[in-house]
Amino acid sequence: MIETSAEKERFVLAAVVNSVSGEAEVNLKELALLIETGGNEAVAELIQKREAAHPGHYLGKGKLEELKALIERTGADAVVTDDELSASQRAAMEKALDVAVLDRTLIILDIFAKRASTAEGKAQVELAQYRHRLSHLIGLGASLSRLGGGIGARGPGESKLETDRRHIRTRIAQLNSELKDIASRRELLRENRNKTGLPVVSMVGYTNAGKSTLMNSLTGAGVLAEDKLFATLDTTTRAVSLPGGGKALFIDTVGFIRKLPHHLIQAFRATLDELRYSDILLHVVDAANPDCGDQMKVVYETLDILGCKGKPIITAFNKTDLPVSFTPPDSVARAGINISALTGGNKDALLSQIEKITRDLRKKNTLFIPYTEGRWVKLIHDRCEISHEEHTPEGAVIEAYLDDELAGRLKAYVVDH
Ligand SMILES: Nc1nc2c(ncn2[C@@H]2O[C@H](COP(=O)(O)OP(=O)(O)OP(=O)(O)O)[C@@H](O)[C@H]2O)c(=O)[nH]1
Numbered sequence: 001m002i003e004t005s006a007e008k009e010r011f012v013l014a015a016v017v018n019s020v021s022g023e024a025e026v027n028l029k030e031l032a033l034l035i036e037t038g039g040n041e042a043v044a045e046l047i048q049k050r051e052a053a054h055p056g057h058y059l060g061k062g063k064l065e066e067l068k069a070l071i072e073r074t075g076a077d078a079v080v081t082d083d084e085l086s087a088s089q090r091a092a093m094e095k096a097l098d099v100a101v102l103d104r105t106l107i108i109l110d111i112f113a114k115r116a117s118t119a120e121g122k123a124q125v126e127l128a129q130y131r132h133r134l135s136h137l138i139g140l141g142a143s144l145s146r147l148g149g150g151i152g153a154r155g156p157g158e159s160k161l162e163t164d165r166r167h168i169r170t171r172i173a174q175l176n177s178e179l180k181d182i183a184s185r186r187e188l189l190r191e192n193r194n195k196t197g198l199p200v201v202s203m204v205g206y207t208n209a210g211k212s213t214l215m216n217s218l219t220g221a222g223v224l225a226e227d228k229l230f231a232t233l234d235t236t237t238r239a240v241s242l243p244g245g246g247k248a249l250f251i252d253t254v255g256f257i258r259k260l261p262h263h264l265i266q267a268f269r270a271t272l273d274e275l276r277y278s279d280i281l282l283h284v285v286d287a288a289n290p291d292c293g294d295q296m297k298v299v300y301e302t303l304d305i306l307g308c309k310g311k312p313i314i315t316a317f318n319k320t321d322l323p324v325s326f327t328p329p330d331s332v333a334r335a336g337i338n339i340s341a342l343t344g345g346n347k348d349a350l351l352s353q354i355e356k357i358t359r360d361l362r363k364k365n366t367l368f369i370p371y372t373e374g375r376w377v378k379l380i381h382d383r384c385e386i387s388h389e390e391h392t393p394e395g396a397v398i399e400a401y402l403d404d405e406l407a408g409r410l411k412a413y414v415v416d417h
């Protein structure tokens with residue numbers, strides 16, 4: 001079990017923005033939520049409008065002094081910046097402010113460390129933490145000793161990390177080989193899954209959009225769903241019956257967020273690869289969140305990074321039991337469907353639409369199966385959507401949507417292409 005510090009740390013948030021829009025407020029609100037999720041508290045915030053972050057100390061000199069006064073006034077324990085800091089920026093800020101300085105990346109890594117529960121999840125987070133530390137060795141040491149067992153120190157332990165690069169490199173190599181084993185096990189699972197011939201639908205979306213709630217509502221999977229960021233880190237796969245009689249496998253996995261640390265994306269590659277291998281992406285959007293338009297963009301960008309361009313996407317505008325106001329930003333989203341994962345509202349319409357797309361991925365075949373080969377009829381019923389079926393004295397005539405694998409096995413019975 002990974003240790004958590006019992007005492008709440010009190011943080012002041014700081015952000016640099018180059019525009020006048022409300023972007024910084026939204027970002028800081030999200031950062032405050034991340035901090036609460038990690039069991040700590042955001043007590044004040046400071047935003048600086050600036051062309052770009054100061055290369056030396058993130059905020060400009062004047063703002064840095066303002067920040068120092070704010071820290072003294074609020075008695076905060078540390079500062080958290082909305083952007084990832086370089087080692088030297090962090091060191092300069094700590095020198096100027098005389099408190100620990102953390103950044104968004106460390107906060108997200110910390111939440112992931114707390115949430116990871118499977119061997120794969122833990123190894124992935126640990127790998128991301130070590131890679132991050134290796135790239136930030138200078139400067140982190142001071143933060144860690146200041147915050148004791150708190151954020152940034154959790155996970156890989158505190159065995160003189162800042163001085164022991166070799167130790168970190170060895171551990172990274174170990175983790176890499178552990179994850180390689182896990183990845184090959186995953187590949188095996190994927191191969192077995194392919195043999196079932198069922199279409200695979202992966203749920204994607206911003207964290208807290210309602211993916212796990214939808215998974216539970218569709219399958220009764222009992223996945224943890226809560227009003228917290230990154231409630232889900234590990235994937236769950238379940239079969240779902242579609243209205244036309246077919247079936248699909250649904251996968252629930254880790255959510256996305258703005259500025260998702262690249263070390264995490266890399267380390268979670270095996271988990272996130274599931275998205276690339278799925279047939280359809282089901283994009284769950286929290287339509288009740290005023291920020292949902294930007295959240296959708298973040299999801300699109302992350303999918304691009306993961307090599308999922310061109311996958312069929314269905315957009316599910318979730319939480320429509322609450323007041324919503326959004327304009328779908330693109331044509332894919334305009335074809336989306338309003339649902340409520342919580343009340344089950346419009347669930348069948350969503351499943352029908354998914355079935356329609358899976359149907360497009362398959363070919364319609366007419367088969368004649370003699371009664372002596374009755375086992376095939378059962379298999380077709382178990383796996384496929386059937387558009388027509390009649391029974392003649394010699395056997396069953398079935399019109400069904402077949403995946404490639406089953407079409408190959410039933411070649412001898414196809415009567416019409
Ligand atoms: N009102 C309302 N709340 C919902 C709905 N769907 C989900 N929620 C709530 O939204 C919160 C997040 O739901 P989750 O299902 O955990 O979200 P998720 O997308 O799996 O989030 P991560 O695993 O953190 O990425 C929970 O408090 C849910 O009860 C909905 O249709 N309506």
Ligand SMILES: [Mg+2]
Nearest residue numbers: 211212231232
């Ligand atoms: Mg979830």
